Amino acid sequence: MNKLKGFISKVSTSGNISIVEVNIQSEKIFSIIIGNKEEFLKIGNEVYVLFKETEVSIAKDFKGEISLQNRLNCKILKINKGKLLTEIIMQWKNEKIKSIITTKSAERLSLREGDNITAFIKTNEVSLMEI
Amino acid sequence: MIEIKIKKHLTGQDTEFELNIDIHIKDKEFITLFGKSGAGKTTILRILAGLTPVDYGFIKVKEKIWLDTERNINLPPQKRNIGFVFQDYALFPNMTVEENIKFAMDKQNQEFLDSILETMQLKHLKHQKPDKLSGGQKQKVAIARAIARKPDILLLDEPLSALDLDTRLKFQEEIKKIHKEFQLTTILVSHDFSEIFKLSDRVFVLSNGKIIKSGKPEDVFIQEKLSGKVKLTGQIIKIEKEDIVYVISVLIGNNIIKVVAVEEEIKDLNVGDNVIIATKAFNPFIIKM
Numbered sequence: 361m362n363k364l365k366g367f368i369s370k371v372s373t374s375g376n377i378s379i380v381e382v383n384i385q386s387e388k389i390f391s392i393i394i395g396n397k398e399e400f401l402k403i404g405n406e407v408y409v410l411f412k413e414t415e416v417s418i419a420k421d422f423k424g425e426i427s428l429q430n431r432l433n434c435k436i437l438k439i440n441k442g443k444l445l446t447e448i449i450m451q452w453k454n455e456k457i458k459s460i461i462t463t464k465s466a467e468r469l470s471l472r473e474g475d476n477i478t479a480f481i482k483t484n485e486v487s488l489m490e491i
Numbered sequence: 492m493i494e495i496k497i498k499k500h501l502t503g504q505d506t507e508f509e510l511n512i513d514i515h516i517k518d519k520e521f522i523t524l525f526g527k528s529g530a531g532k533t534t535i536l537r538i539l540a541g542l543t544p545v546d547y548g549f550i551k552v553k554e555k556i557w558l559d560t561e562r563n564i565n566l567p568p569q570k571r572n573i574g575f576v577f578q579d580y581a582l583f584p585n586m587t588v589e590e591n592i593k594f595a596m597d598k599q600n601q602e603f604l605d606s607i608l609e610t611m612q613l614k615h616l617k618h619q620k621p622d623k624l625s626g627g628q629k630q631k632v633a634i635a636r637a638i639a640r641k642p643d644i645l646l647l648d649e650p651l652s653a654l655d656l657d658t659r660l661k662f663q664e665e666i667k668k669i670h671k672e673f674q675l676t677t678i679l680v681s682h683d684f685s686e687i688f689k690l691s692d693r694v695f696v697l698s699n700g701k702i703i704k705s706g707k708p709e710d711v712f713i714q715e716k717l718s719g720k721v722k723l724t725g726q727i728i729k730i731e732k733e734d735i736v737y738v739i740s741v742l743i744g745n746n747i748i749k750v751v752a753v754e755e756e757i758k759d760l761n762v763g764d765n766v767i768i769a770t771k772a773f774n775p776f777i778i779k780m
Contacts, residue, residue: 442735
């Protein structure tokens with residue numbers, strides 16, 4: 361599980377659904393949640409942003425448009441290759457982020473340590489937790 | 492309604508504290524006392540049973556005063572209508588199952604005895620001596636004996652902790668059934684989350700002799716403020732390495748759920764740990780059966 365600390369900067373609500381923007385070192389991460397009664401979900405509050413390694417997609421030399429809002433420009437620090445799955449550890453700002461993708465994809469992208477890549481996370485895969 | 496007010500100075504191995512509780516329990520409620528060992532849970536049961544003296548105490552059970560230190564009332568254990576089941580079964584080895592249960596009854600009531608044997612599925616064992624029984628069966632007899640007194644309160648002090656997981660799960664259902672069927676008011680001491688969630692109406696969390704939290708189990712224990720809407724509690728039964736990740740099997744009720752985790756996450760996870768599994772409301776599929 362990736363766990364980053366940030367401050368809530370905006371909450372947009374429609375009925376039971378809210379999109380919460382969290383500021384992390386001057387960049388934004390978006391989370392869509394159901395229910396917004398939780399007290400900690402207020403602008404200015406510090407929260408943890410959580411997302412699973414397996415929900416982090418990787419793009420290299422990315423061109424064109426894509427629907428994903430959460431895009432983090434990272435540098436690959438380490439690659440742990442398994443038979444089917446590969447773990448990629450990246451530096452983003454002052455944080456380390458992990459991604460798990462298939463080894464096939466890691467090979468297709470010919471990912472190397474030191475590569476600059478973009479990590480994508482779907483808004484509905486990001487959870488928030490009170491600190 | 493049961494009213495319990497207790498004050499008692501306790502000296503533990505290297506601690507000293509005051510047991511100080513004031514609780515009300517409704518008729519037919521199932522209560523669990525939860526807390527670290529040495530927090531005072533068993534002492535509370537023993538005080539209720541009249542086996543341990545107090546510095547100050549007031550206990551009223553169904554309009555009857557069992558203990559009132561200010562008025563010098565203190566009913567002896569045999570005058571308090573209680574069923575007490577301990578971790579070890581403490582059956583009479585020279586008596587059969589049926590005789591063990593009968594022994595606890597105030598007056599002979601074959602009909603009630605038969606209904607207990609029937610409900611607890613002990614009928615086929617009624618002529619057996621305890622040494623012929625398995626641990627689970629012995630504990631069943633111990634519970635049957637406790638119920639035979641038609642107790643105002645059934646006290647269960649970690650009754651299932653000596654049993655294996657399979658037996659324990661079946662037994663939890665059994666206790667739930669008995670509690671309902673015989674309309675009991677039950678106080679359980681337990682560390683086992685699945686037990687607490689399955690059985691309790693309310694749980695009291697005890698720390699150093701004081702109740703620090705109480706309420707429904709889900710309100711008391713699942714308070715980690717996660718925005719995820721799908722939260723389940725369970726117990727880890729297996730951790731296996733597969734490729735570069737780990738697959739963790741978690742027992743939730745009678746189902747096993749498998750969750751993928753990375754090495755860093757499993758560092759402080761062990762088989763037997765109680766865990767919360769959470770995911771977002773957006774993720775699960777829903778399929779009509």
